[in-house]
Amino acid sequence: MSVAVACIILLLCFLINLPIFLSVLVSLLIYFFMSGDISPLIAIQRIIGAGENVTLLAIPFFILLGNLLNYTGITRRMLKFTEVLSGHYPGGLAQSNVLLSTMMGGLSASNLADCAMLSKMLVPEMTKLGYGRAFSAAVTAAGSLITPIIPPGIALIIYGFVADVSIGKMFMAAIIPGLLCCVALMLTIYFLAKKRGYKPARSHGPTWCELWETGKGAFSALLLILVIIGGIRFGIFTPTEAGAVAVLFVIVIGTLFYREMSLKDIAASFLETARSTAGVMLIIMTCSALAWVLTNEQIAQNVAQTMTSISDNPYVFLLIVNAVLLILGMFIEGNAAIIVLVPLLMPTVKLLGIDPIHFGLVMILNLAIGCLTPPMGTVMFVATSITGVKITEFIREVLPLLAALILVLLMVTFIPALTTFLPGL
Template sequence: MSFAFGGFVLLIFSGLPIVFALGVAGLLAIVMLTDVPTTIVAQRVFGGVNSFSLMAIPFFVTAGILMAEGGIARRFVDLASALVGWITGSLYMIAIVTSTGLAAISGSGSADTAAVGSILSPEMRRRGYDLDLGASIIAAGGALAPILPPSIIMVVIAITSNLSIGAMFLGGIVPGLMIAIGLAIACFIVAKRGGPVYRDSEPFSLSRLGRAFVAAIPGLTLPVVIIGGIVGGVFTATEASSVAVILTLVISLLVYRELKLKDLAPLLIKAISLSAAVLIIVATASVFSWIIATLGVPHLLDTWFRGVTESPVVFLLIVNLFLLVVGMFMESISAILIVLPVLMPIAQSYGIDPVQFGVMTGLNLAIGLITPPYGICLFVASMVAGRKVEQVVTKVWIPLIPMLFVLALTAYVPAVVLTLPRAFFP
């Protein structure tokens, strides 16, 4: 098995796209380590995406793209501005609140980061804010999308581990909101020490908040319908994703009227290309996952962990450190499909709830979205702000502190994750 992993790592560092690295390493492992015919590759590639639940991914991606272009994102920014725009460091606060709201619609961290950054980064520059801190906060806000429902990562984790998608969605709500609150506190502390540039002269206005709320109501119905429908048993996560696309189209075309029919073709092509990129990774990674299971890697690792420690506390510490490193170098969905089938059975053998472990895994990989060298949200936020990644990285430790704190709570205080899932899925 070390041959397969070594080949995969070597191919990644050689610059080969991850989808080909997965496929080639998997094929070589089958030829070198098993007597199975190579036709199993085609069977596993097809079987990896032959899932009704996976259809949620292209629909949620489409909904997120339409949301960013159809006026919903701007209404969320206006509402966040009316709600927290009077607080010290207001633009940072607006970025966090807006990202939290958008995360409850799109499930795509990079899309949310681009939407929020394109609106707020120019204003941060005009008002003399620290753009590097602003970009890191916007990137961290984008990283909320894989944690809060409807998260694409949570869908993949649920399918990979045979868990309820609804339970995984609910499990991410409390940690996601705790991170948002932690980010706001961190920004307030920094802004309080940053001088008059962070003081907002515009006072809180209840009438302004009311107007912004009324304008945002159509967009606010989306998370209510999506999450409420899944939890209430009205429809599955896949059906909810298609409902999200329909509602987003109706709101963007007929209510806000910022999206025209002629705009749909390029947006749909973009959604198709992004969805295809995700699903082809799922397909090729399924070959790798099959090899892992066939060669008995989970049992071997379980034996190793038992030799190192019998303590779930130590096990979780080792796994968290490992996943944080993995998230720095690998795309989230690929990491889930390769690592989770190995670690999930071991975690359950230590008595750890699978939903808790799944959410913890998702949170680790969400943190990877803002850590170099791979952090896609960090790259998007830097690009939109017109800053170099090397400059933004110097301030990324500020949002990392609350994110790592919530990660520790997720690992060692199960109620943080499990209270909501157990209330609705006893």
């Protein structure tokens, strides 16, 4: 009875738009005070204990890395490189937008930060070239969803922590799905641009001279991605150490080589990182305590029994999970959903013989897509608030891009090799 009341309170808090960590905390306290036989001190212990895991140290490092990039000039150089690569296609600047998000995914680790930055940087330029403002915002928002999928996305780290699987393998598994999302969005933009008459940003394809000149500017970013993924893959350092090395690398590049970063910029990045990390950690800590409550109440076992009673076919189970997660993603922040749902679903995943790494990518891709849809899609709100686009106009323009992402989701769901091939090498 107490857990049912707590869940109802949680939903009511979500409906009145209370912050996620506060909503979960309120429902937790109500549960512990109603249950009687469990001390409320356990709630405090579970909340504090969740934040003491060493694995989570990777999160502030990668958030700091994304913040530092705004001051180094790396992003601007990468944009020039992507324009040379894709600017000659129909909808050239929109193509560059998606390609830049894919490359930035290996650096910024946050879809909201990526969406906010590119909405300010590229949407005004796209509208000057004749693209509709709503279309420009939709492309920027859809492209930013690649960020939590491409390593080192924060969602990959959190899933690895909760599901107790290798974060390095999660990083490797995410590469192919992330690239598939990029290709699907670029193809969709190509056909939309041909239909609407959006012209290329360049009159000719890339020349070797242009690739060399712009590639030199983007080389530091490409090298950084190789350092992060390659270092983890070959066991040179852990994901946490990779984040620290990447931060040091960016500070050296920005201050000594590009000379565009000052001590004031570094201090501002640390302050922004402290705020962002506090928000993420509060969600992780409170939701970890909630996940313990749901497990303690035997809800995980009940979910497993219900799922297997419907069908013991793993693909039917994944279809049901897809439908549920796409709906939940519209209402619940992705990282919070991972922390709460993984302990509930993992017993069924193991029972049906589904690879936890494959399931993790399916889950993350589902929740990423949910960020793009109403009523509470966080990426949708960021894009529309910065660009001044009405939500109805945004939804109309984002539908074809959403369809492309769902197609990739189905491919990843039914072709496990797309996620297991690289980790299995």
